[in-house]
Amino acid sequence: MKKEEQIRVGISIGDLNGIGAEIILKTFEDSRMLEFCTPIIFASIKTMSFFKKHFDSGINFHGINDLSQVIEAKVNVLNVWKETIEIAFGEEDLKAGEYAFKSLEKATEALKNDDIDVLVTAPINKLTIQSESFNFPGHTDYLAKELGGNSLMFMVTDKLKVGLLTDHVPVKDVPEHITAKLIEEKVQTIYESLVKDFRVNRPKIAVLGINPHAGDNGVIGKEDEEILKPTLLKIREKGKLVYGPYSADSFFGSKNYLNFDAIIASYHDQGLIPFKTITFGEGVNYTAGLTKIRTSPDHGTAFEIAGKGTADESSFKAAVFTAIQIYKNRKEYKKLTKNPLKKATKKM
Template sequence: MSNRKNKPIIGITIGDINGISAEVTMKALLDNRLQKLITPVIYAHGKAITYYRKQLQLDDFNFMQIKSVDEIHHKKINVINVVEECPEVIPGVETMEAGKMAIAAIDQAIEDMKANKIQAMVTAPLNKNNINSEELSFVGHTEYLTQAFEAKDSMMFMVSDDLRVGLVSGHVALKDVPAQITQKRIQEKLQIMIKSLQDDYGINKPKIAVLGLNPHAGEDGLLGAEEEEIIKPAIRAFKDKGEMVFGPYPSDGFFGMMHFKKFDGILAMYHDQGLIPFKTLAFETGVNFTAGLPFVRTSPDHGTAYNIAGKNVADEGSMRSAIFCAYDIIRQKGDWEEED
């Protein structure tokens, strides 16, 4: 491990400025505990931050405007303008200009991450509708970052204090899910999960539960063949290697009877199967962590929430957890060591 003079720099991409992204970011960064641990740099525009400082009466929120991470102030909250002209801030309204700024923030953070100028990336919520265009197809942060860093594979990993849920298939239509459930893909995701639990969370011998695809986990082939033909052989391959991988479990009973508390990680087959129980159990502190990338990326587990934007009622708990999570993983991976 290397000792560094300053705190780790965590880049926060602002997401959609017309949603709650700026509010939860600013409120989270007002936490004194965070300010002692990290140096934040917000990829946004100073005018947008100033707007919300006034709108939300966050008088204690002070920031330093910098042109690049090279000018970072380690005792300040730093803001980099990612567009020349700040779009008009209209809380609760979807605009194309806000979408352009959201993607510009991600692209600038990617550039700085590739140059090793920031140690982690926390992405505030954005709206895919105002980002997608004929020039750009944006399915989600996970896919965009995986492609940008030419990572072999990645996995959406929803994490909280006592619940960690990974997905085999992510942002795909439900009708397309079965085609993505292959033995190879399940094994690839299990490998990412095991490595992440070991490297990012310090769990030497993780215990993992795999959920079934069909109701009642297929009921021995009566309600679908995927469990018998695909999922069980994938689990067996890991058990043969001495890994603690179990299942497939019917997801309703698994969560309903709180069996998740016995496992370090849970592999769900598709988006809603994993995210509905996760958000029910851990919404205010849940974090979306992308496992398998060559750097640390987290985000809160909620969306833009246009309906409450600018009203000073958004809960910053998930964003705060996302920043703490990024810091904890940096420390666990051995990328950083605090000075005594």
């Protein structure tokens, strides 16, 4: 039986031709990481030994064939496959995508079965991973199907948290996706996540407009006036501190984001461009709203530098720490809600 403080962190390997393995190695070469968690890499000893040799890593692996064989304070590698795989750094390869999915599928199964406590995913290539089994725009949609819940892409750091109304949707299709129902669902998901996952007592949330200048009172598009404003007013009347729509072009440059616990962007680039500009290398992609915890770094496979040993592991390491902290926060939240008296005493 594992110690309560030794959180099991499952790690899917991502695209084998990208930087995933490198940032995993660099993260756990720091032996202090093993004081916080027990990592389990879903890949194979053969594959990880190749990466260890290529990157001249001093890391020691503990190879296992079953999750019952996990040893705490070791970097465990579960043999999801046993065959030798040819690695071609920086190349888009359907075979690499196939193994990325094998790793993700097995790790997700372990998460569902509580064999791991949290999941941290290394970057996939969204093209090469496509198959009959994986027909999704990315991790978020796949995990929503497998784990259940109202999933939401939530980009987080200590000081900045950005959620999305729509994520991997073509820009031309964004307005038709944004409905009152969707807005209410996403606000609720972020609100609950801030309370349960990040221990924010009374969240204050800003929502960015759909159109330039939030529509300029209907001069530049009607969606902000007809959909966003009345829906946000309705939510606010129910007691939630949700404000907007704000003009997106000046919101971040004016530092207005510092006045809120989270910001909801209407579409992918509206939220992720400022987020990555402000926090690149520190940010974490967290899938809020699921029954289980999954995080990932805020970048992709970086094929252009794959295999060169120059990848920065900071975001991946942050993803590990964020997953661990959310796991602890959720446990604490459950304890407090089961014992309201303890919660009330703590506030006094």
